[in-house]
Amino acid sequence: MSPHSSYEAQLDAYLDGELAAGDARELETHLAQCPDCTRFRDRRLELRAAIVTGAPTFEAPPALRERVRAAGREAARGARTPRHFAIRNLWRPLALAASLAVVALGSWTLARQRAAVDALADDVLASHVRSLMPGHLTDVPSSDQHTVKPWFNGRLDFSPPVYDFAGRGYPLLGGRIDYVGGQPVAALVYGRRQHMINVFLWPAARGSAGGPATRTRQGYHELHWTTGDYTYWVVSDLGLAELQEFAQLLRQADSTAAVPSPR
Amino acid sequence: MESSALARFEAVVLPHLDAAYTLARYLTRNAQDAEDIVQDACLRALKYFEGFRGEEGTSARAWLLTIVRNTAYSARGHRRGEAATEFDETLHSDAIADEHPEAALLRTAAKESLGRAIDRLAPEFREVIVLRELEGLSYKEISDVTGVPVGTVMSRLSRARARLQEALT
Numbered sequence: 531m532s533p534h535s536s537y538e539a540q541l542d543a544y545l546d547g548e549l550a551a552g553d554a555r556e557l558e559t560h561l562a563q564c565p566d567c568t569r570f571r572d573r574r575l576e577l578r579a580a581i582v583t584g585a586p587t588f589e590a591p592p593a594l595r596e597r598v599r600a601a602g603r604e605a606a607r608g609a610r611t612p613r614h615f616a617i618r619n620l621w622r623p624l625a626l627a628a629s630l631a632v633v634a635l636g637s638w639t640l641a642r643q644r645a646a647v648d649a650l651a652d653d654v655l656a657s658h659v660r661s662l663m664p665g666h667l668t669d670v671p672s673s674d675q676h677t678v679k680p681w682f683n684g685r686l687d688f689s690p691p692v693y694d695f696a697g698r699g700y701p702l703l704g705g706r707i708d709y710v711g712g713q714p715v716a717a718l719v720y721g722r723r724q725h726m727i728n729v730f731l732w733p734a735a736r737g738s739a740g741g742p743a744t745r746t747r748q749g750y751h752e753l754h755w756t757t758g759d760y761t762y763w764v765v766s767d768l769g770l771a772e773l774q775e776f777a778q779l780l781r782q783a784d785s786t787a788a789v790p791s792p793r
Numbered sequence: 794m795e796s797s798a799l800a801r802f803e804a805v806v807l808p809h810l811d812a813a814y815t816l817a818r819y820l821t822r823n824a825q826d827a828e829d830i831v832q833d834a835c836l837r838a839l840k841y842f843e844g845f846r847g848e849e850g851t852s853a854r855a856w857l858l859t860i861v862r863n864t865a866y867s868a869r870g871h872r873r874g875e876a877a878t879e880f881d882e883t884l885h886s887d888a889i890a891d892e893h894p895e896a897a898l899l900r901t902a903a904k905e906s907l908g909r910a911i912d913r914l915a916p917e918f919r920e921v922i923v924l925r926e927l928e929g930l931s932y933k934e935i936s937d938v939t940g941v942p943v944g945t946v947m948s949r950l951s952r953a954r955a956r957l958q959e960a961l962t
Binding site for chain 2: 539543548578580581586589591594597602605606724748749750751769770
């Protein structure tokens with residue numbers, strides 16, 4: 531057991547981003563001079579990474595999802611909530627047949643596409659989690675977009691658009707180079723209260739505009755979309771509604787900043 | 794309930810169905826029970842939905858997970874025999890039963906052991922780990938879901954992680 535066991539719960543709260551700023555500073559001072567607590571912190575970081583990548587999450591079975599929808603429709607029609615799923619046994623074969631048909635039609639064309647996007651989503655999530663470990667968040671820590679944007683010059687072969695949404699409660703915290711999907715990409719970091727938002731972007735393949743799409747994995751939300759110029763992945767443990775608001779700000783800024791480019 | 798309310802119900806509840814099911818899986822440690830719990834919870838959610846306004850700070854996810862948790866605990870109260878929290882080998886055998894090739898077993902070994910380590914935690918530790926690490930709730934939200942003070946959430950999480958660390962080394 532650590533000789534500073536009183537710090538253990540505090541350290542966990544610190545890593546969770548739940549420690550008040552004053553306490554966090556005090557703890558960082560202590561960490562700087564206590565190898566035991568530093569070791570403890572490193573083991574905790576390993577455990578957290580292991581949980582995020584290793585603990586299974588489960589998808590609600592399609593039949594269950596369909597039954598919940600049916601119950602909602604039933605309640606809307608009958609104006610009274612059914613006490614039990616009397617139709618449950620009827621729904622099972624119906625839902626099963628429906629989902630089998632959907633699977634048969636859809637899986638063929640979608641499977642390969644989806645596998646590629648899944649791999650990318652995993653990559654983005656892993657990069658996000660890694661960035662949260664102390665010292666990994668930014669290569670250029672700055673809230674000034676005019677410092678962050680030029681920093682990428684000569685480091686990437688594109689110049690990513692950088693905005694500051696401090697006025698809307700999403701301050702810019704900095705940027706770094708990251709490696710996603712087998713290529714170096716720009717990573718911009720924004721904050722929201724205690725939460726970190728990573729924005730990954732790289733030049734889009736021609737004619738691939740689309741999105742945004744949402745995924746939730748291990749408690750993290752990922753939004754991704756493609757504009758005429760860039761492919762975006764935004765990831766955070768922030769609530770989905772707020773993350774969507776943030777993505778909306780980003781898309782608005784992009785569309786108003788877009789001057790017709792000569793390419 | 795009118796059709797606009799139905800649209801709102803679907804918009805609020807359906808996006809969190811996977812989260813609800815995951816919590817139920819960890820609380821019951823059984824696929825069929827989890828399905829029943831989520832289904833009952835959604836019925837309750839329908840009933841109380843008019844009361845859910847979705848004001849600033851009230852996360853739909855936390856709201857639904859609260860109902861799932863309460864449903865799971867009251868179901869367990871009804872079935873005394875299942876209140877025991879020891880890990881039961883047979884409960885999880887379905888996860889590995891269909892994956893016989895050794896390669897698949899090796900690939901899932903890490904997941905399996907982490908999942909098992911979480912399953913072996915006492916319920917009050919298991920739920921905070923799932924709510925924090927897998928569902929991404931804040932301490933305040935976990936406090937709302939479990940009905941214990943934020944300070945208790947903090948110490949339970951820390952003790953739960955200590956136990957997991959012991960179990961995995």
